[in-house]
Amino acid sequence: MPFDLAARLAERHAAHLYRQRPLLDSPQGPLVQVDGRQLLAFCSNDYLGLANHPEVIRAMQQGAEKWGVGGGASHLVIGHSTPHHELEEALADFTGRPRALLFSTGYMANLAAVTALVGQGDTVLEDRINHASLLDAGLLSGARFSRYLHNDAVSLSNRLRKAEGNTLVVTDGVFSMDGDLADLPALCAEARLKDAWVMVDDAHGFGPLGATGGGIVEHFGLGVDEVQVLVGTLGKAFGTAGAFVAGSEALIETLIQFARPYIYTTSQPPAVACATLKSLELLRSEGWRREHLNKLIARFRQGAAEIGLNLMDSPTPIQPILIGDSERALKLSALLKERGLLVGAIRPPTVPAGSARLRVTLSAAHSEAQLEHLIEALAECWPQVAGDA
Numbered sequence: 300m301p302f303d304l305a306a307r308l309a310e311r312h313a314a315h316l317y318r319q320r321p322l323l324d325s326p327q328g329p330l331v332q333v334d335g336r337q338l339l340a341f342c343s344n345d346y347l348g349l350a351n352h353p354e355v356i357r358a359m360q361q362g363a364e365k366w367g368v369g370g371g372a373s374h375l376v377i378g379h380s381t382p383h384h385e386l387e388e389a390l391a392d393f394t395g396r397p398r399a400l401l402f403s404t405g406y407m408a409n410l411a412a413v414t415a416l417v418g419q420g421d422t423v424l425e426d427r428i429n430h431a432s433l434l435d436a437g438l439l440s441g442a443r444f445s446r447y448l449h450n451d452a453v454s455l456s457n458r459l460r461k462a463e464g465n466t467l468v469v470t471d472g473v474f475s476m477d478g479d480l481a482d483l484p485a486l487c488a489e490a491r492l493k494d495a496w497v498m499v500d501d502a503h504g505f506g507p508l509g510a511t512g513g514g515i516v517e518h519f520g521l522g523v524d525e526v527q528v529l530v531g532t533l534g535k536a537f538g539t540a541g542a543f544v545a546g547s548e549a550l551i552e553t554l555i556q557f558a559r560p561y562i563y564t565t566s567q568p569p570a571v572a573c574a575t576l577k578s579l580e581l582l583r584s585e586g587w588r589r590e591h592l593n594k595l596i597a598r599f600r601q602g603a604a605e606i607g608l609n610l611m612d613s614p615t616p617i618q619p620i621l622i623g624d625s626e627r628a629l630k631l632s633a634l635l636k637e638r639g640l641l642v643g644a645i646r647p648p649t650v651p652a653g654s655a656r657l658r659v660t661l662s663a664a665h666s667e668a669q670l671e672h673l674i675e676a677l678a679e680c681w682p683q684v685a686g687d688a
């Protein structure tokens with residue numbers, strides 16, 4: 300029978316992989332209203348607590364009054380307005396790159412960059428647990444596509460040896476479901492030996508990492524000669540929406556000329572760019588947000604280790620608790636929810652089979668008391684789940 304959607308959906312249910320969307324009825328923040336209940340959330344990507352910041356909100360309101368609410372057209376027609384342009388200049392300055400180009404979403408920025416740079420006869424090499432948008436981009440590009448072992452420079456080197464044409468090495472900066480950092484010094488060194496370019500998607504590194512929030516390239520001190528294509532998204536620590544690619548003058552002009560996901564879409568509302576200009580200023584200057592976040596990360600790891608939870612090798616606000624089995628991950632999430640805590644269970648295919656986890660994320664907006672509450676609840680709930688393996 301064609302299109303037997305009911306059977307597909309039933310199968311997903313039976314495998315404990317069915318997805319539901321919690322209905323949020325409040326702004327982002329530690330305390331949220333979800334499905335009619337107030338919950339303490341540890342699952343947003345608003346790492347610095349800027350998504351509901353009064354100054355960012357005001358910048359968006361003023362932006363809307365001055366520029367209206369719609370982008371109006373694509374950037375190449377009449378949709379590229381002064382706030383977009385100012386934000387691109389500010390992002391170039393922030394990343395220490397000659398230029399930056401603004402996109403409406405991170406997914407599109409990744410599709411755009413990879414497909415504009417490589418095609419038939421070329422090679423794209425990706426970490427096997429890269430974000431879905433990067434893997435999709437590699438497939439769409441038409442280049443020879445191969446995935447190397449997670450964060451493994453030797454595995455990359457073996458694939459580089461067989462690469463043909465222009466070769467692009469693509470990695471998450473901070474891995475979105477694991478929280479670990481790409482070993483960029485080693486990966487960039489391998490790429491350089493073969494004249495390959497390196498593209499880093501640092502969606503989760505901008506904000507939390509680096510002395511001024513400049514992400515993994517600031518953390519490791521890598522310039523445009525080591526990481527030729529740098530992607531950041533604005534919907535996470537920046538607290539707004541959109542994304543950017545930063546790099547050389549020639550890279551940005553190439554994207555403007557050839558990147559279809561850039562060309563054939565409407566620009567983001569200029570008021571959003573006004574909001575991001577403000578959140579960028581706060582992200583760079585308010586170092587106390589990173590300091591507080593780092594304190595929370597250290598305390599969480601210590602508390603979780605005492606309970607005997609299986610943490611991952613993460614120095615970032617992404618602190619997954621590895622469970623393995625999807626049903627048990629769902630059960631732990633449900634037990635926490637009974638105690639007023641919201642932490643999402645992340646299951647395949649978002650993560651590899653057999654590696655379901657609770658993805659705990661911390662934010663500078665969390666208080667120490669809120670974190671203690673999470674640790675106490677985990678201490679109570681974990682034995683109930685650990686016991687029925």
Ligand SMILES: *Cc1c(COP(=O)(O)O)cnc(C)c1O
Pocket residue numbers: 403404405406407409430432471475500501502503532533534541542
């Ligand atoms: C969230 C995310 C994206 C997508 O960004 P959006 O702006 O949400 O489309 C891309 N890459 C990584 C690593 C991400 O975590």
